[in-house]
Amino acid sequence: MTTPMTRAMLEVNELTTRYITRFRESIYAVDHVSLSVGDGKSLGIAGESGCGKSTLALSLIGYYFPPLHYTSGEIIIDGRTITGMDPDEVRKTILGREISYIPQAAMNALNPTQRIIHFIEDVVLAHHPGTPKKEIYERARERFELLGLPASVLQKYPVELSGGMKQRTVIATSVILSPKVLIADEPSSALDVTSQKMVIKMILDLMDKGIIKSLVFITHELPLLYNVTDDIMVMYAGQVVEIGSADEIVFDSVHPYTRALMGSIIVPEKGLRDVKLTAIPGTPPNLKNPPSGCRFADRCKYVRPECRVAPVDLHETASGRVYRCIIPEQELRTLYEHEKR
Amino acid sequence: MNMKSDDIILSGKGVTKIYGFGPNRTVAVDHVDFSFKRGEVISIVGESGSGKTTLAKMLLGLTSLSDGQIYFEGKLRDIRTHRQKREYWKNCQAIFQDPFASFNIFRKIDAVLLDCIRLRHGRRLPDEQKVEMMREACRFVNLKWEELTNKYPFELSGGQQQRLMIARIFLLRPKILLADEPTSMIDACSRATILDMLMDLRSEIGMTPIFITHDIGLAYYVSDTVYIMEHGRFVESGSADDVILRPKEAYTRRLLDDVPKLHEEWDLSTV
Amino acid sequence: MRYMLGQIFSSVRFRIGFSIFAFILLTVLIYPLIITEPPLKTISRGTFLSPGIYVNVYDSIGFSPQYTLLLDGAAERRIAAKLNADDRASMKEWLVKAGLPEESIDTQDTAALLEVWHANFDPTIRLPGMTNADRNYYIRLNTALDGLLATEGATIAVPDATTGALKEQAVVDQTSYVNIYEVPNSRVFPLGTDNFGRDVLTELVAATGVSLIIGFVAGTVATVIGLLLGLISGFLGGFVDDAIIFVTNLFTVIPSFIILILITFSIGQDKRGAITIAVVIGLTSWVWTTRAVRAQVISLRNRDHVNLSRLSGHSTAYILMADIFPYIASYVVMAFILQVSSGILAEAGLSILGLGPRTTEVPTLGLMMNWGMIYQAHILGKWWAYFPVILVIALITFSLNLMQTGLDRVFNPTLRE
Numbered sequence A: 001m002t003t004p005m006t007r008a009m010l011e012v013n014e015l016t017t018r019y020i021t022r023f024r025e026s027i028y029a030v031d032h033v034s035l036s037v038g039d040g041k042s043l044g045i046a047g048e049s050g051c052g053k054s055t056l057a058l059s060l061i062g063y064y065f066p067p068l069h070y071t072s073g074e075i076i077i078d079g080r081t082i083t084g085m086d087p088d089e090v091r092k093t094i095l096g097r098e099i100s101y102i103p104q105a106a107m108n109a110l111n112p113t114q115r116i117i118h119f120i121e122d123v124v125l126a127h128h129p130g131t132p133k134k135e136i137y138e139r140a141r142e143r144f145e146l147l148g149l150p151a152s153v154l155q156k157y158p159v160e161l162s163g164g165m166k167q168r169t170v171i172a173t174s175v176i177l178s179p180k181v182l183i184a185d186e187p188s189s190a191l192d193v194t195s196q197k198m199v200i201k202m203i204l205d206l207m208d209k210g211i212i213k214s215l216v217f218i219t220h221e222l223p224l225l226y227n228v229t230d231d232i233m234v235m236y237a238g239q240v241v242e243i244g245s246a247d248e249i250v251f252d253s254v255h256p257y258t259r260a261l262m263g264s265i266i267v268p269e270k271g272l273r274d275v276k277l278t279a280i281p282g283t284p285p286n287l288k289n290p291p292s293g294c295r296f297a298d299r300c301k302y303v304r305p306e307c308r309v310a311p312v313d314l315h316e317t318a319s320g321r322v323y324r325c326i327i328p329e330q331e332l333r334t335l336y337e338h339e340k341r
Numbered sequence B: 001m002n003m004k005s006d007d008i009i010l011s012g013k014g015v016t017k018i019y020g021f022g023p024n025r026t027v028a029v030d031h032v033d034f035s036f037k038r039g040e041v042i043s044i045v046g047e048s049g050s051g052k053t054t055l056a057k058m059l060l061g062l063t064s065l066s067d068g069q070i071y072f073e074g075k076l077r078d079i080r081t082h083r084q085k086r087e088y089w090k091n092c093q094a095i096f097q098d099p100f101a102s103f104n105i106f107r108k109i110d111a112v113l114l115d116c117i118r119l120r121h122g123r124r125l126p127d128e129q130k131v132e133m134m135r136e137a138c139r140f141v142n143l144k145w146e147e148l149t150n151k152y153p154f155e156l157s158g159g160q161q162q163r164l165m166i167a168r169i170f171l172l173r174p175k176i177l178l179a180d181e182p183t184s185m186i187d188a189c190s191r192a193t194i195l196d197m198l199m200d201l202r203s204e205i206g207m208t209p210i211f212i213t214h215d216i217g218l219a220y221y222v223s224d225t226v227y228i229m230e231h232g233r234f235v236e237s238g239s240a241d242d243v244i245l246r247p248k249e250a251y252t253r254r255l256l257d258d259v260p261k262l263h264e265e266w267d268l269s270t271v
Numbered sequence C: 001m002r003y004m005l006g007q008i009f010s011s012v013r014f015r016i017g018f019s020i021f022a023f024i025l026l027t028v029l030i031y032p033l034i035i036t037e038p039p040l041k042t043i044s045r046g047t048f049l050s051p052g053i054y055v056n057v058y059d060s061i062g063f064s065p066q067y068t069l070l071l072d073g074a075a076e077r078r079i080a081a082k083l084n085a086d087d088r089a090s091m092k093e094w095l096v097k098a099g100l101p102e103e104s105i106d107t108q109d110t111a112a113l114l115e116v117w118h119a120n121f122d123p124t125i126r127l128p129g130m131t132n133a134d135r136n137y138y139i140r141l142n143t144a145l146d147g148l149l150a151t152e153g154a155t156i157a158v159p160d161a162t163t164g165a166l167k168e169q170a171v172v173d174q175t176s177y178v179n180i181y182e183v184p185n186s187r188v189f190p191l192g193t194d195n196f197g198r199d200v201l202t203e204l205v206a207a208t209g210v211s212l213i214i215g216f217v218a219g220t221v222a223t224v225i226g227l228l229l230g231l232i233s234g235f236l237g238g239f240v241d242d243a244i245i246f247v248t249n250l251f252t253v254i255p256s257f258i259i260l261i262l263i264t265f266s267i268g269q270d271k272r273g274a275i276t277i278a279v280v281i282g283l284t285s286w287v288w289t290t291r292a293v294r295a296q297v298i299s300l301r302n303r304d305h306v307n308l309s310r311l312s313g314h315s316t317a318y319i320l321m322a323d324i325f326p327y328i329a330s331y332v333v334m335a336f337i338l339q340v341s342s343g344i345l346a347e348a349g350l351s352i353l354g355l356g357p358r359t360t361e362v363p364t365l366g367l368m369m370n371w372g373m374i375y376q377a378h379i380l381g382k383w384w385a386y387f388p389v390i391l392v393i394a395l396i397t398f399s400l401n402l403m404q405t406g407l408d409r410v411f412n413p414t415l416r417e
């Protein structure tokens, strides 16, 4: 892997989680996922809708409630294994303090009848019962000002804030206890470009100012990930298909799926109009009974009969690239060269 | 098809929409002038609340104008009666932003497509011919009619629903298509598929697509002419290359700066 | 659809409400098949007969086979039933005045009381402070008690047609019994009879049926009017909306019950059938359905699926029916249920005020309350004439409201805890 050898803040080994539906079917939405985010580093997770990004985000915090169930694997935060801990213990000592999670569309889930400060009080009191309100207010004000948010926001109701402001408030609140790891699931997807930029700037500020140590950022917008995170992990149908540095993934990807994904990027830059976007035909497999071989086989341009025989493992090549495909790196590159001509 | 440069299909003068009155008065669209050439791909780009959707609704004849006139194929558009509206809608159709909200969840897919056939061809077609037309439309958008018939739209994924929307347009063959954020609710991977299909459809039936979007990259990719909208006004317009690569207005430059790019530095200090 | 029903019936509230309502409805439908006589037929001469089984005396003496049963304490019970509390108190009073110690007399122990009485009573003694009338009363009481203690049976005699002399026909022993089922005529009044001598239960079942019809008709009228006005006003907007809102505001400012009273009063006694009243109730209660529907339609009319339907060339009427109505149907069903229940209550209210349907043909729950009140059943303690009516009204509205909240929870999942 390309991450330089710093101390790992978040380390995940072969994590598998599944949904158990009302009809007792298992949906393995996170299937043997391993990843590692170093101190001061950030990891982006990309993939199509329904590939399990949000499920992975939820699984990473180690606190499971139905229909999501832990199956196997381990999660280590700054040297401390949290899988297998008592759920109540995880909620009290890990969530918010060690690792914080901002769910997709969190800003629309704010209770409209509560002032922002009330919301922050709830978070703090859950971990440090008995903290005086005055102290909480002071701390919140300090933190908000540090992040460039006016302190007057604290006394407002969610409806009085614009979308971008609400999202930034949610983020500032969720890191009020300075967790080591922040997991942000599509924090800017519902916003326009200007608000998106402000949200991103704030998240990067959190890293710069040392409020959080590591970041996991989820979105399907690849240009955004490229600009925000150090590494990018691409998921397909619950599995990791490729992982590498942002540059490697965006400009020099190996896996056919990642390639196809990169072919659908739209950015307002010179030359965009000359390329034809590549559309991936077909739909992702149903996770209730995924194909036994490579999960991407049905949509892959370079599919071979061997692809469908046995599950394909994620492997690392001599050059340090990590991807999930039976075709050797060199051969794939030749195929891509042919394509270009 | 007539591609003369002065063949204007849709134009407007002083088009204005004002919502509410008194303290609630909002000028959503403020005296905009435009002329869209037949066969060109047009984009209207603006931030949230700039009045894009309102303008689209006026172009479609779904809301009245507070002021100004719209000309369709050179003549003042007159859609006062239901009959005139139907006639206009044969020529001017739309695709909306949220595929999940665009279909009536109580009506089957067949009914949606049959509506289009009826609007275009009346009621007299034999059933086999209708089925054949639906089959063809579904084939065009890479869906199988056999798998869709007797289903409800909400049983499809977002991308599939948006494709069904395009199948509708295929059946209607309008002269103008207003696409209001057609890809903003579907993920980046399905976006290319939808855009491809819209472009294929354009060459297939020779329509004039008008994209309404906040995604300036998308506008640059698809369109010949770009209009930039701010607070209900057009602040800049011109060919896509001119507007995107050589923007004149500060507002356009800011919009461009705010988009993360691959080959240029994303300057976060400007917020 | 099946899934929807499953969802609805998974709500406990709905299930309870539905069970109560279904029970009431089934009773209303099945009862008339068993008891076929008209509900308003006068059956008893006296008014307010209390609940019980009524056995024909003539038949039980004359025609039914008689059996001898030897039951312990039968005589005591017979005497105890005849000797009421007032008589016992009077007996004690006489005895005390005659000089017996008060503690030695137990009015509850019938046998002992009678024994003391017979040992001491002498009609010739004039006790101090006793009027002539009192004395006569005690003499009458004493004679009656003598008869009570007799052990021979009652003689049945028939007057001779010519001489007029009584001729013994039969003797009914104190130990004779008849089987109720062998008596040709008997009648059960589970809820007694009312002031007109009508069987309250039969009347109540019929009244429940009529009240349900009134509620249903009133609810339908109110919902149809409210739905149509709400749809039109919400969807068309503009002048039509303003006009409809003006009318609904008028109706909101004046309490609808007052309008209802004025209208029913002006209709006149002879034209007030049950259905007329129901329609009038419906005509005065559509206002809030209109408001609710209008608010829903306004939030729907700018949805994309409505716009798409317009672009497909559908007419306004079609859009209202196909694109708007299905989305608000669940609300309309809930509003309808509430309208039915408030229609039943409104009828009850009107009838209590004497403005209910014409009285001779059909009973309604409200009319039964009204009769009970006019004939002072509540003052006389004849609970069976009004309490079951209140209970039925309460059960119907309770079950309908339970069903409504159950539906609300299914249709608006955000309300769920």
Ligand SMILES: Nc1ncnc2c1ncn2[C@@H]1O[C@H](COP(=O)(O)OP(=O)(O)OP(=O)(O)O)[C@@H](O)[C@H]1O
Residues within 6 Å of the ligand: A019, A020, A021, A027, A029, A047, A048, A049, A050, A051, A052, A053, A054, A055, A056, A067, A104, A220, A287, B187
């Ligand atoms: N509560 C649930 N019960 C059962 N299956 C679920 C549930 N939530 C999600 N899934 C399934 O798990 C898979 C992954 O879903 P997830 O929400 O993690 O996708 P995602 O990558 O975040 O998609 P998006 O980009 O749309 O947010 C999907 O196939 C989905 O159908």
Ligand SMILES: Nc1ncnc2c1ncn2[C@@H]1O[C@H](COP(=O)(O)OP(=O)(O)OP(=O)(O)O)[C@@H](O)[C@H]1O
Residues within 6 Å of the ligand: B019, B020, B026, B027, B028, B046, B047, B048, B049, B050, B051, B052, B053, B054, B055, B214
């Ligand atoms: N029905 C309405 N009544 C009153 N005001 C409205 C109505 N519809 C839109 N507006 C106002 O008009 C302005 C323009 O809205 P519009 O929906 O056209 O913006 P938009 O550019 O489409 O934004 P978005 O990107 O969020 O869709 C906004 O300020 C909005 O609040």
Ligand SMILES: [Mg+2]
Residues within 6 Å of the ligand: A053, A054, A055, A104, A185
């Ligand atoms: Mg997600």
Ligand SMILES: [Mg+2]
Residues within 6 Å of the ligand: B052, B053, B054
């Ligand atoms: Mg819009």
